Amino acid sequence: MGENLLKIENLSVNCGEKKILHDINFSIRRGEILIIAGESGSGKSTILKAIGGLLGKNFILNGKIFFCGQDITKISDFERRKIAGEEIGMIFQNAGASFCPIRKIGDQIFESVRVHRDFDKKSFLKQAKSIMQKINLDFSVLNEYPFKLSGGMAQRAGILAATILKPKLLLADEATSALDVVTQAEVVKELLKLRDSEQISIILVTHDLKIAKKMADNVLILRKGGEIAEFGTRDQIFITPKESYTRELIKAANL
Amino acid sequence: MKSLAPYLFAAGILIFIAVFADFLTPFDPYVQDLEGALAPPNEINILGTDRYGRDVLSRVIVGSQTTLCASLLLLAVISIVGSFIGAICGYKGGRLDTFLMRMSDIFLAFPQMVFAIAAAGALGGGLLNAAAALAIIGWPKYARIARGLVLSIKSMPYFDAAKMSGSNSMQILFNHVFPNILGTILVTAALDIGTIIMELAGLSFLGLGAMPPTAEWGAMMNNGRSMLQTAPWIILAPGFAIFITVATFNLLGDKLRDYLGGNLS
Numbered sequence: 001m002g003e004n005l006l007k008i009e010n011l012s013v014n015c016g017e018k019k020i021l022h023d024i025n026f027s028i029r030r031g032e033i034l035i036i037a038g039e040s041g042s043g044k045s046t047i048l049k050a051i052g053g054l055l056g057k058n059f060i061l062n063g064k065i066f067f068c069g070q071d072i073t074k075i076s077d078f079e080r081r082k083i084a085g086e087e088i089g090m091i092f093q094n095a096g097a098s099f100c101p102i103r104k105i106g107d108q109i110f111e112s113v114r115v116h117r118d119f120d121k122k123s124f125l126k127q128a129k130s131i132m133q134k135i136n137l138d139f140s141v142l143n144e145y146p147f148k149l150s151g152g153m154a155q156r157a158g159i160l161a162a163t164i165l166k167p168k169l170l171l172a173d174e175a176t177s178a179l180d181v182v183t184q185a186e187v188v189k190e191l192l193k194l195r196d197s198e199q200i201s202i203i204l205v206t207h208d209l210k211i212a213k214k215m216a217d218n219v220l221i222l223r224k225g226g227e228i229a230e231f232g233t234r235d236q237i238f239i240t241p242k243e244s245y246t247r248e249l250i251k252a253a254n255l
Numbered sequence: 256m257k258s259l260a261p262y263l264f265a266a267g268i269l270i271f272i273a274v275f276a277d278f279l280t281p282f283d284p285y286v287q288d289l290e291g292a293l294a295p296p297n298e299i300n301i302l303g304t305d306r307y308g309r310d311v312l313s314r315v316i317v318g319s320q321t322t323l324c325a326s327l328l329l330l331a332v333i334s335i336v337g338s339f340i341g342a343i344c345g346y347k348g349g350r351l352d353t354f355l356m357r358m359s360d361i362f363l364a365f366p367q368m369v370f371a372i373a374a375a376g377a378l379g380g381g382l383l384n385a386a387a388a389l390a391i392i393g394w395p396k397y398a399r400i401a402r403g404l405v406l407s408i409k410s411m412p413y414f415d416a417a418k419m420s421g422s423n424s425m426q427i428l429f430n431h432v433f434p435n436i437l438g439t440i441l442v443t444a445a446l447d448i449g450t451i452i453m454e455l456a457g458l459s460f461l462g463l464g465a466m467p468p469t470a471e472w473g474a475m476m477n478n479g480r481s482m483l484q485t486a487p488w489i490i491l492a493p494g495f496a497i498f499i500t501v502a503t504f505n506l507l508g509d510k511l512r513d514y515l516g517g518n519l520s
Contacts (some may be wrong), residue, residue, distance in 0.1 A: 024361075025256060028298070053416075054415050054419065057349075077423075081423055084418065085420040085421035088419070089419070090416070092415065093412070094412055097411060097412040097413060098413050098415070098416040100413045100430070100431050100434070101413070102434055102435060103434070111430060112417070112421070115421045115422050161416070161420070208408040
């Protein structure tokens, strides 16, 4: 596989005196799936927020995040808006709440598409339907309000919203955690399908090592205090883990 | 919806009367007839006449125009301006937020009516100045509410999602923030109509609002005050009009809260 799509160098994030992430280094190539796993409070989601530029003003970010060769920690809001959605998509933990509660799903996705492309409603629907077919989502969802969707449908709608512009990188924050096992398996399957058909790189944050084992090319294990415990390929992590922390984590997950 | 209808209807009637007041009055509310002054209610002057012989019913009807229009206009101004300031504060944060919120703290620290009386007195009488005084004291409430709502919206996933879709501040404010705070602001405003009417009428009663001979409920009550025992209809008619109007809008606001609250949560 080709060049590094995303490369993170010496990333540290502090909130006041509190260290959230410390000296994070990793990279991800085109079409690769990276799973970030670890216990609660280890700063998993913070990595995604740092990449997406969603950290608030009270967070202090040090280090570099290269996306397509450009350091995106230093770019202006204007440049940030150009890559957000178009190049980097994000699926949220609670996808139902990632839609504004008072407007229809379709209108909201259409609006976020219009930010970047001069689509009319017709070509938007065509594009949306081609993805919806792939991820097994009923077309009627576009005319629903967010609170009417089930967890699995909302999650798929979230995937649709994040992937409709065919971003190069998809950030998924616990995208499967709120779902039951059956729906979870389907969402995982659909994410893998998307990776294969569109060559999208995916960073998935999860505490579920079973998902990690199923999907990952590479795995990053974080420990409390926001440090990397271990980073390696799936087999390195699950078959020949070096760190005792990783071994304990895998043992606890009962794989 | 079913329970909202009668209150909307009642409020609609009041607004209809206010808008078409000029066509509904049986007599000219400003023509004096000193020979027919202080006539008790009778078949010609249904609510009697005041001390200058003006028809009280006509004056109450025309007064609704002054009171209701001024109150609704004032309310629209303070709720829109106040929420806008609050929303910007909550959205932007930082020094602007601190400055404007401390300003609103200062205004909220004064007893509302006392400040309004002082401000209206300093500005000089007149309906416009009375409204300005109430506007100065009225906006911080809406700014506070809007700011709090925006802060809570900022922590919602859909706010991050909007940012991640590349929307700019204006798009986020108008597509995601304002529509979501509208319901609460609307309900607050509806519950406030009664208070505003009372305050405007109160200022007029104290001689700081509408100037004679303008027909305005508060001013009319002040006019009839000295004759409460000999000609009670002069003060009872506008007083009753205020009571009905304030009660109607308060009940409407209450029902609106139930209706919108149930839908939004």
